[in-house]
Amino acid sequence: MVRVLINAPKQVRAGxxxxxxxxxxxxxxxxxxxxxxxxxxxxxxxxxxxxxxxxQEVFQADLFPAISANPFLAFWAVATQSGDLxxxxxxxxxxxxxxxxxxxxx
Amino acid sequence: MIGRAxxxxxxxxxxxxxxxxxxxxxxxxxxxxxxxxxxxxxxxxANPAFLWVAQGESLxxxxxxxxxxxxxxxHQDARISMRGVAARHPKFDPTLGRPISLExxxxxxxxxxxxxxxxxxxxxxxxxxxxxxxxxxxxMPMAVADDPPVRPFLDAGQRLFETRMGQLNLSxxxxxxxxxxxxxxxxxxxxxxxxGYPLYRLEWQGMGxxxxxxxxxxxxxxxxPFPPDSPEVVALSLYLAWRANGLKVETPAVRP
Numbered sequence: 001m002v003r004v005l006i007n008a009p010k011q012v013r014a015g016x017x018x019x020x021x022x023x024x025x026x027x028x029x030x031x032x033x034x035x036x037x038x039x040x041x042x043x044x045x046x047x048x049x050x051x052x053x054x055x056q057e058v059f060q061a062d063l064f065p066a067i068s069a070n071p072f073l074a075f076w077a078v079a080t081q082s083g084d085l086x087x088x089x090x091x092x093x094x095x096x097x098x099x100x101x102x103x104x105x106x
Numbered sequence: 107m108i109g110r111a112x113x114x115x116x117x118x119x120x121x122x123x124x125x126x127x128x129x130x131x132x133x134x135x136x137x138x139x140x141x142x143x144x145x146x147x148x149x150x151x152a153n154p155a156f157l158w159v160a161q162g163e164s165l166x167x168x169x170x171x172x173x174x175x176x177x178x179x180x181h182q183d184a185r186i187s188m189r190g191v192a193a194r195h196p197k198f199d200p201t202l203g204r205p206i207s208l209e210x211x212x213x214x215x216x217x218x219x220x221x222x223x224x225x226x227x228x229x230x231x232x233x234x235x236x237x238x239x240x241x242x243x244x245x246m247p248m249a250v251a252d253d254p255p256v257r258p259f260l261d262a263g264q265r266l267f268e269t270r271m272g273q274l275n276l277s278x279x280x281x282x283x284x285x286x287x288x289x290x291x292x293x294x295x296x297x298x299x300x301x302g303y304p305l306y307r308l309e310w311q312g313m314g315x316x317x318x319x320x321x322x323x324x325x326x327x328x329x330x331p332f333p334p335d336s337p338e339v340v341a342l343s344l345y346l347a348w349r350a351n352g353l354k355v356e357t358p359a360v361r362p
Contacts, residue, residue, distance in 0.1 A: 003160060007151035021151040027311075069311035070154040 002026055004099045006087060012079050014105045020051070020059075022073045022087060030065035046091045049073065053103065054083025079105050133287070134301055134353050135361055138294040143308070147360040155237060155306035155358030158230060158313045162238030165231060171222030177235075180219070184242055192243035193355050196344045198255045205259050205344045209236050209304075209315060210335065227334060233304045233313045240304065240357030248301055248355060250348040263345025266338055272329030293362065299350035300343070302359025309362065316343055 003025040012018045024046065031043025043065060051059035058077045077085075086100035136144060146152050167178040181187040195208040206214070212235055213224045225232040252260055267278045281290070282298035289295065303316040310318075317339060321331040332338040 003157045005151065005156055005160060021149075023151065023154060023157060025154075025157040070157065072152055072154070074152075 002097055004087070004097070006085065006099060006101045008085055008101055008103060010102070011104050011106045014080050015078060017076045017078050019074060019076055020085065022049075022051075022071075024071050024073075024089070026070060026091070028063075028065075028067055028069045028071060032065065042092075044092050046071065046089045049087060049089040051075070051077075051085065051087045053077055053079055053085050054081060079103055081105055132299065132350065132353050133297050134299055134356060135296040136302070136356060136359065138287075138296045139360075139362060143360055143362055147356070153306065153358065153360055155304075155313060155360065158234040158304075158306075159237050159241055159358060160234075161230060162234030162236070165235050166238060170216065171220040173219070173221050175220055177215070184239060188239045188242040190243050190246050190249075192240040192357055193246045193249050194251070196250065196340070196347055198251070198253070200255075204337075205256050205340055207316070207340070207343055208239060209317075212236060212239065228315055228318060230313070233315060236315070237304050237313065237358040240355065243355045244357055246355050247352050248347060248350045250344070250351055252348055256344065259341045259344050260348055262337070263341035263343075263348075266342050267345055272324065272327035274327040276327045278323070298346065299353055300346045301350045301353045302356035302361065304357065305359040305361055307361050313358070316346070 005021075005023040007021040007023070009018050026046050027044060028046065029041055029044040031041070031045075033041050035041055045065055045067065046063055049059075049061045049063065050057060059075045061073065063071065082102070082104045084100045085103050086098060088096060088098045090096045136147065139147075146154075150156055163184075165177075166184055167176050169176045169179070177184070192208055195211065196205040197211075198204070199206040199211075199214075209232055212232065216222050217224050225235070270277045270280075278298065281295050286295050286297040300316045300319075303319070304313055306313055307319075317334055320339065320342060324331040332342075
């Protein structure tokens with residue numbers, strides 16, 4: 001289980017843009033390093049992230065090996081009705097994880 | 107000409123005498139960091155150390171050991187009970203007869219009161235818990251006591267700080283007292299204040315304790331690092347913390 005911090009306002013106004021910040025605890029091993037025995041360390045990165053708000057996709061990103069460990073992503077979104085902000089990401093091992101926070105439109 | 111002469115005199119004095127920094131002359135490592143690194147520390151949503159803090163927060167209320175007690179069972183809300191605690195550590199422990207760091211205090215609580223095995227040293231769990239406790243003192247000035255029982259340890263720490271070590275034959279003081287603010291290759295030499303530990307270091311791409319930093323410095327001057335919890339580490343950590351008195355606690359800080 002990867003630790004994820006989703007920083008988004010709990011309450012937003014309908015139609016007003018708000019910022020979402022994501023911080024994901026992940027080594028993002030690039031696959032280009034070697035260990036002390038000269039063996040290549042296999043690539044192990046999160047390669048895709050999708051973010052939905054009330055079931056509708058608001059943000060999608062493909063990540064590549066040059067992204068640092070513990071990646072930080074920020075984007076803006078607009079909500080028209082209350083719903084769950086859900087992030088879903090997949091890493092090279094094929095593991096998919098989903099985390100969500102509730103956002104209320106007032 | 108006058109300017110240059112004054113500078114030369116100042117340098118002579120600087121190299122010859124012990125330097126005790128006045129509070130207003132103390133610079134946190136934060137002040138020497140780049141604008142990007144500072145921005146990362148300023149925003150809790152962008153500071154990766156908060157991943158560890160979140161882990162520490164959940165550990166605070168997780169029962170452990172046969173007593174099935176958590177930190178919260180005795181200390182209740184950390185935001186109230188742990189306020190200012192990190193600013194006062196390392197602190198003299200009368201039973202041990204020596205100063206004890208915040209990490210060691212947490213481990214002591216865990217093994218003696220909770221009856222649980224100690225958390226793996228320098229693991230994510232102890233770093234997270236220490237960072238969570240440390241966070242409660244953020245913004246408070248460091249206030250490490252220098253009363254009679256800790257005096258010998260402080261003196262020992264200061265001696266170590268000024269002792270040349272390793273194949274490079276350098277002391278901590280040579281760089282961090284006398285040359286602080288100048289440059290070593292691409293980076294500014296900081297004054298070496300431990301006011302943000304445990305912290306997230308970009309070079310480590312992870313969280314680290316003050317001991318990890320000391321080990322780094324010692325291997326940097328090609329000296330053999332002191333073992334963890336050795337008298338040298340205790341004395342040096344205490345001296346460094348006392349030397350930073352007055353600076354604001356920044357736990358969990360971000361450093362390059």
